[in-house]
Structure formats: C-alpha cells, structure tokens
Amino acid sequence: MKVKEMRLPFSRRGSYLVISPIHKRGHDSNALYIRMIRGGDEKTGAVFKINLLDESDKHQNYEVEMTPHLMRISAKAGILEVCFSSERTIRMRGYGVRLELTAFTGSYDYALACPDGTLEINNFAEKRRFRLIPIEGKIEVDAPFEEEKSKFIRILCSPDHLNKAYEVALTDYKINYEKDLSIETSFQSSVKSAAEDFEIWKKNTLKVPEHYESAREAAAYITWSSIVNAEGLLTRPAMYMSKNWMTNIWSWDHCFNAMALIKNQPQLAWDQYCLFFDLQDESGALPDFSNDQYSFWNCCKPPIHGWTLKWMMDRSDWISEDRLAEVYQPLAKWTDWWFRYRDHDQDGIPQYNHGNDSGWDNSTVFCEGKPIETPDLSAFLIIQMDVLESIANKLGKNEDAFRWKKKANEMFTKMMEHFWTDGGFRACLSNSHKQVMSESLILFIPFILGNRLTDEHKTILLDSLITKHQFETEHGFATECINSPFYRPDGYWRGPIWAPSTMLLTEGLKAIGEYELSRKTAIKFCEMAAQSGMAENFNALTGTGLRDPAFTWTSSVFLILANELVDGTRWKLI
Known part of the structure; x- marks a missing residue:
C-alpha cells in the first residue's frame, strides 16, 4: 500500500517505539517516521525520517506491506525489511537500496561516534538517547557540530560491497547503553519471536x-x-x-x-x-x-x-x-x-x-x-x-x-x-x-x-x-x-x-x-x-x-x- 494510506502503526507489545506516517503539516505523508511515544500526544514524537536511496543517492518513492511482526518497505531499486527484536530495539535489513535516517534535531541534540563502532544520538526533546548498531555493512554519519548542537544529523546505512545486504539495529535508552541481547539473534529469529508473541496474544483474544x-x-x-x-x-x-x-x-x-x-x-x-x-x-x-x-x-x-x-x-x-x-x-x-x-x-x-x-x-x-x-x-x-x-x-x-x-x-x-x-x-x-x-x-x-x-x-x-x-x-x-x-x-x-x-x-x-x-x-x-x-x-x-x-x-x-x-x-x- 502507499504509505499515506497506512492506517495502523507498526510497533509491538511493550514498546514506546513506533513506525508510521505523520499526517501533520511539516511532515511528508508519503514517508515513514520512527517515533517515540513517551510523553503523550502533544507532539508527533518524530525521531527519524526513513528515506531509501538508490546507487546514485537518489531518493526513492516506496510502498509498505505490514504484518504484526514484519514491515516490508519496497522501492523500485530494492527492499528494506523492519522488525522489532525487543521492546526497545528495531532491526532494519536492506537489499538494493541504502537507508538514510534523517534525525529531527533541536537544541543541544548531537550524534557521537562511539569506540565500539556504534553511533549515539542524544535527543533532548524526547529525553532519550538512541544507539545505532551496525550488524552487517557500514554506517556513515554527517552531523556537523555548531556551538551547542549538531546542525543536522544524517545517517547512511549501506552494504560493504555492491549488491550485498546490510543490517542495523536501533535501540533507545535513558542514560547508559546496555547491549540488548536480542541483537545477538538473527533477523529471522527476531521476526519469529515477535510473531510468536502476537500469536499468544491472539489466542487469548476473545472469540468472535x-x-x-x-x-x-x-x-x-x-x-x-x-x-x-x-x-x-x-x-x-x-x-x-x-x-x-x-x-x-x-x-x-x-x-x-x-x-x-x-x-x-x-x-x-x-x-x-x-x-x-x-x-x-x-x-x-x-x-x-x-x-x-x-x-x-x-x-x-x-x-x-x-x-x-x-x-x-x-x-x-x-x-x-x-x-x-x-x-x-x-x-x-x-x-x-x-x-x-x-x-x-x-x-x-x-x-x-x-x-x-x-x-x-x-x-x-x-x-x-x-x-x-x-x-x-x-x-x-x-x-x-x-x-x-x-x-x-x-x-x-x-x-x-x-x-x-x-x-x-x-x-x-x-x-x-x-x-x-x-x-x-x-x-x-x-x-x-x-x-x-x-x-x-x-x-x-x-x-x-x-x-x-x-x-x-x-x-x-x-x-x-x-x-x-x-x-x-x-x-x-x-x-x-x-x-x-x-x-x-x-x-x-x-x-x-x-x-x-x-x-x-x-x-x-x-x-x-x-x-x-x-x-x-x-x-x-x-x-x-x-x-x-x-x-x-x-x-x-x-x-x-x-x-x-x-x-x-x-x-x-x-x-x-x-x-x-x-x-x-x-x-x-x-
């Protein structure tokens, strides 16, 4: 379906993270956003906009398919698959397209490369930090720092070699990053885990x-x-x-x-x-x-x-x-x-x-x-x-x-x-x-x-x-x-x-x-x-x-x- 026709947000039980379009002025209704829903509905909670790029860095239009446990974002050049491996971690795996995450930055927000090869994004508006972890492939960040904040934050996720898949995980936390053990499992295992959790819920849902x-x-x-x-x-x-x-x-x-x-x-x-x-x-x-x-x-x-x-x-x-x-x-x-x-x-x-x-x-x-x-x-x-x-x-x-x-x-x-x-x-x-x-x-x-x-x-x-x-x-x-x-x-x-x-x-x-x-x-x-x-x-x-x-x-x-x-x-x- 076209993104703007997407009616149900993508999330999982327990999580404060959501992926959905935002139908408000100043946002692209044809794009998906990673949102944080802590703190109520007086804000959109937009943290990152999801963009897909082809080999020549050209932005791709995309459509979305969704089950309770897997989101598939399809563009002409390739596919991005998304799942929740836990309540606090989103996994994203791409083929044929590169993933660009553009952060919504405000006062004091910044991106920081960490010694372990991961990237920390400190979002003051949401009172949370986000850790982007490369599982396969590479991540590049453009986040020029001016005075007290990053002027903008643009992150590019791509394979190490042409036509090879890449995968990243995005985890949210409040103060100190503690590794989410769900990252140790495969993408397919994460999909299966979410599917099993939903099936248990559905089994306990009233019969009709x-x-x-x-x-x-x-x-x-x-x-x-x-x-x-x-x-x-x-x-x-x-x-x-x-x-x-x-x-x-x-x-x-x-x-x-x-x-x-x-x-x-x-x-x-x-x-x-x-x-x-x-x-x-x-x-x-x-x-x-x-x-x-x-x-x-x-x-x-x-x-x-x-x-x-x-x-x-x-x-x-x-x-x-x-x-x-x-x-x-x-x-x-x-x-x-x-x-x-x-x-x-x-x-x-x-x-x-x-x-x-x-x-x-x-x-x-x-x-x-x-x-x-x-x-x-x-x-x-x-x-x-x-x-x-x-x-x-x-x-x-x-x-x-x-x-x-x-x-x-x-x-x-x-x-x-x-x-x-x-x-x-x-x-x-x-x-x-x-x-x-x-x-x-x-x-x-x-x-x-x-x-x-x-x-x-x-x-x-x-x-x-x-x-x-x-x-x-x-x-x-x-x-x-x-x-x-x-x-x-x-x-x-x-x-x-x-x-x-x-x-x-x-x-x-x-x-x-x-x-x-x-x-x-x-x-x-x-x-x-x-x-x-x-x-x-x-x-x-x-x-x-x-x-x-x-x-x-x-x-x-x-x-x-x-x-x-x-x-x-x-x-x-x-």
Whole structure:
C-alpha cells in the first residue's frame, strides 16, 4: 500500500517505539517516521525520517506491506525489511537500496561516534538517547557540530560491497547503553519471536463469529501493539488508546480495555482497571489522562468504574475478596469526591464542570453554560454506590454497606425528582436548574439503572429514543439526534457513533429487558467496525471511520460485543 494510506502503526507489545506516517503539516505523508511515544500526544514524537536511496543517492518513492511482526518497505531499486527484536530495539535489513535516517534535531541534540563502532544520538526533546548498531555493512554519519548542537544529523546505512545486504539495529535508552541481547539473534529469529508473541496474544483474544475473523485479527493487533511497559508514572503494563495519534490513557477508556481482557487475561485486565487508582489524588480525584511522564488534572472523566467492576465481577471469579479489598477504598474515595467537590449548589446532585469531565466533550448538553447536572452522572454514581455496598458486605463492612445502600437509594429519589420529565430525562444548569435544550444520546445512558426504573419510565424512554427522536441509523445510535440543528457528521460527540456510548447503551438496553434491540445494536456496531476498521468514532449515516484509525477501546468493544454474539446468552437467546 502507499504509505499515506497506512492506517495502523507498526510497533509491538511493550514498546514506546513506533513506525508510521505523520499526517501533520511539516511532515511528508508519503514517508515513514520512527517515533517515540513517551510523553503523550502533544507532539508527533518524530525521531527519524526513513528515506531509501538508490546507487546514485537518489531518493526513492516506496510502498509498505505490514504484518504484526514484519514491515516490508519496497522501492523500485530494492527492499528494506523492519522488525522489532525487543521492546526497545528495531532491526532494519536492506537489499538494493541504502537507508538514510534523517534525525529531527533541536537544541543541544548531537550524534557521537562511539569506540565500539556504534553511533549515539542524544535527543533532548524526547529525553532519550538512541544507539545505532551496525550488524552487517557500514554506517556513515554527517552531523556537523555548531556551538551547542549538531546542525543536522544524517545517517547512511549501506552494504560493504555492491549488491550485498546490510543490517542495523536501533535501540533507545535513558542514560547508559546496555547491549540488548536480542541483537545477538538473527533477523529471522527476531521476526519469529515477535510473531510468536502476537500469536499468544491472539489466542487469548476473545472469540468472535467466523465472518468477523479478519476484524478480530486487526483488533488483536491494535490491542497487542498498544501495550507499553510499566515505566515512569505508569506503575503497570498499560494499554494506550493508540500508538497512532492518541498516545495517552484516559480515565474511562481504560475501563473498556479492562473489560475485554478480564476473561482470558485477568491480571492484565486488573492492571488496566487499577492503573488510575495508582495515580489517584489524596482528595479522591482521578486524572483526566496520563502517560509515562505526566498526568493531566484540569478535567476528569465520568465515574464508570463501579459499573465496570460489576460487569467484570459478573463474568469472572478471578476478582477475589483480596482484590476487592485492594480497590474498595480507592473506589469509595473516588465516589465521595464527586459529592464533596462537584456539588456546588449542595443539592445532592453532582455536576460536570466541563464537557471533558463527562467524556462527551462537546455534547449539546453543555451548550448553554456550565456547570451542568446530567442524569448519566447520577446513574453512574448510584451504580457505583450499589457496587460499594456489595463489596462492603463481602468484606464484612456492615456499617459501610448500610451507608452506601442508603445513599444510593436517596440519590435515586433525588435524581428522578431532579431530571425526570413527561418525555424522559433532562439536563439542567447547576444552581438555577434551568433545563438545557439538548438532543444528545447522553440523556439515555440512565438505561443502565435497569429495574430501578419503572415500566412506565422504560416505555417513555424507549419511545423517546426510537420514535420521537431519530438517533438510530443502519450503523447504530448517533450521539446527537440526526435531525438536530447541532448534528454534525464529523462533530465528535455531536453525531458520530462511538464505542463507549454503544457499549453503555447495549448494556443499558439489556438491563431493562430490551434484549433484541441490544443485540441488534451490537450487530450494527460489529458490522461497521469490521467494514471501516477500529476508528476513534464513525460517521453515523455512512459508517465511515473518523479520526484516529487505530483505537483500542473501539477494538475492545468490538471484541466484547462480537464475543457475546457467539452464543447469544447475554441476550437470553438460549
């Protein structure tokens, strides 16, 4: 394929190194770049641009083929093969073409020839050093030093003799170079090792109906390759949202990834779930997002963690009392934080101070000002308190259990008094409680309350969702009614279909007994993802993938929903 059509980045489980095109101004969309994804998505992370040269030093156009374990970059004059021999080392082997690596240099960056014949490149922006090691052939560097840095760094890798292959390895490290033993193995052994690692992952990936098998393979690759090793602020192996563009972990995205792992990889699922509780502030708050180098605290994300934990407990006996004891106090502190710090008018109904706090960043419920009180937030907190009651009972904390049960029931009463109207749920401004005019799907998330809702409530909500408002399309439920004046085909949370909204809605529909509608919605999502890829979100009318095309929570939700289609038991079909 042409490089600019490449949708999935090339990486492997555990690595912070990635090879992909960069579709941003100032970069060549027809070229591949070696990137470093430490430190989040506010930068491209570009470290080297990959160029191929023929015998006359002329740059070659090239195309790319990729499997999970091998990338083949083909030009008219020859081929460059690339693999990861370990999480920190990329191997590159060329035939017929020479490899030129041009470094992205900033203040103080330099290249230094080392006594052992290797080359060190010190990249201050990435806070890393890179070691280029010749395995076969030779490397030449042009890096004129001016005052405090190399003016530019150009590295040429080529064979010792004409028509002979060459091979180099590129390793990243922080302070001191320690030889990566994977360099001692052959290129083919490195390819085989990566392939075997992926096959083990794929074997543990949720099973899906046979006609989704190619989509399962893509979802397996995206989730496998998006894992990074525990490092810096990340106390556990962590699944990034993407190694394409969205190179962080947000504090509700991780929940969906944990859900997809709990059946076959429970320890890794638990790592994903607990990751943000490891980062929890003393006040109880969780950061909006984190990466290995910093956490962002200006916003947060909705408290879906109780709902997530219950979902996983219902499907796995692995979550023992010891593990529940591990998470009980952090989950309690996170719940109390909302009542202590996000209820400015002290009416017992917590608020969102910004759209980003809800996860639905620009939803129309935020059109008329902030802070906003919304029924989804109340529903999440009620379920979270129900879960805390259940855990407290298991742990013998009887007084706590009574307190959580009382508080959940009181909040449900307040929620219905506060938000329920003749036509369903509303959102309102905090303090004045003026209703916000919105046709957002977020107002239907309280389906997850299940039998706390009366049959009349369920009927009114379903009629509003299906009949009165046009949310449903052939691909699923749009996040904004498609007849709304605010609907936008690529309007983020003002139209496109998202994995989390679909997951919450399908579970909510099951909770109120609407199994067939839930199943139909799941099938629509799976068909769309299988056709359009694991995109960040999708055009609700066409099903086309939008934004980042390699998203883990989309992959995880696809796998969860497709897996439940295998036997249908979650929809009471047998």
